Structure formats: C-alpha cells, structure tokens
Amino acid sequence: LTPVAVCEDAPQAELVAKWKAAGKKVMLSFGGAGMGGSWDGLNDCWEHCFGKEEHLAQQLANIAGTQGFDGIDIDYLYYYEDGQRNTSFSKGAQAQTFLKETTLKLREKLPAGSLVTHSPADSDLVKGTGYFEVMREVAASVDFIMP
Numbered sequence: 001l002t003p004v005a006v007c008e009d010a011p012q013a014e015l016v017a018k019w020k021a022a023g024k025k026v027m028l029s030f031g032g033a034g035m036g037g038s039w040d041g042l043n044d045c046w047e048h049c050f051g052k053e054e055h056l057a058q059q060l061a062n063i064a065g066t067q068g069f070d071g072i073d074i075d076y077l078y079y080y081e082d083g084q085r086n087t088s089f090s091k092g093a094q095a096q097t098f099l100k101e102t103t104l105k106l107r108e109k110l111p112a113g114s115l116v117t118h119s120p121a122d123s124d125l126v127k128g129t130g131y132f133e134v135m136r137e138v139a140a141s142v143d144f145i146m147p
Contacts, residue, residue, distance in 0.1 A: 028063060080095040103118070
C-alpha cells in the first residue's frame with residue numbers, strides 16, 4: 001500500500017486545531033463511495049486492502065497521530081458477502097476478515113481514548129448480514145456506528 005493522500009495532499013493542522021478548540025471531535029474517515037460501493041460495483045479499490053490489515057491500520061494510526069485526529073471512521077460501503085446483490089463477488093470471507101481485523105488493529109494501535117467508528121449503509125446493518133455479524137464480533141472495539 002502506498003501512503004494515503006490527505007485533503008489537498010497536505011495536512012490541515014490549523015483546521016483540525018480550530019475544530020478541536022470549538023470542542024469538536026475530529027475524525028479521519030477512511031473509505032467512502034470513492035473506494036467502491038455495493039450499489040454499482042464499478043470500483044473495487046477495497047479489494048486491494050484485503051489481507052493488508054496490519055499495514056493499513058498502522059498507516060491510518062500514524063496519520064491520525066501525526067495530524068491530531070481523535071480517531072478513525074471506517075466508511076466501508078462495498079460488498080461483504082459472496083454473491084451480494086446478485087453479483088459475482090466472491091471475496092465475502094476476505095471482506096469480513098478485513099472489516100474485523102482492521103477494526104481490532106486500529107483499536108490496538110490508536111492511543112487510549114481514541115475513537116473507532118464505522119459508517120455502513122443502513123441496509124448493511126440488518127440482523128443476519130455479514131456486516132451485522134462482524135459488528136457483533138468487534139462491538140467492544142467500536143465506539144459507535146454512524147449509518
């Protein structure tokens with residue numbers, strides 16, 4: 001994995017400090033629709049992260065620490081089950097392992113008091129789905145979910 005780009009490819013220390021001074025928590029969001037969404041299947045960027053949870057978590061923790069973020073939000077909107085939405089996606093187990101291990105490794109690597117959150121699509125948190133089950137497994141390591 002190459003280093004993760006930040007806003008305008010430059011840290012925004014003044015903006016982070018301003019928000020924190022106003023009493024706001026400032027999170028680093030990793031992912032989002034630009035990494036690939038399960039509604040269109042046109043982008044598989046997430047798949048390049050599968051199996052690289054240790055390195056990714058360390059990179060994200062380093063960025064959060066260096067730039068003074070209060071935590072990290074995992075904004076995973078991609079497939080997490082084989083054949084999801086009638087597609088040929090076949091890396092469900094890898095996706096679920098990625099979600100679980102990245103969450104646990106972020107909790108381990110971030111300083112005490114840091115936030116670890118997830119921002120899945122509402123439809124992904126239905127009881128019985130793979131994402132729901134992953135969230136049950138890592139619940140102790142997640143501060144909150146922002147659907």
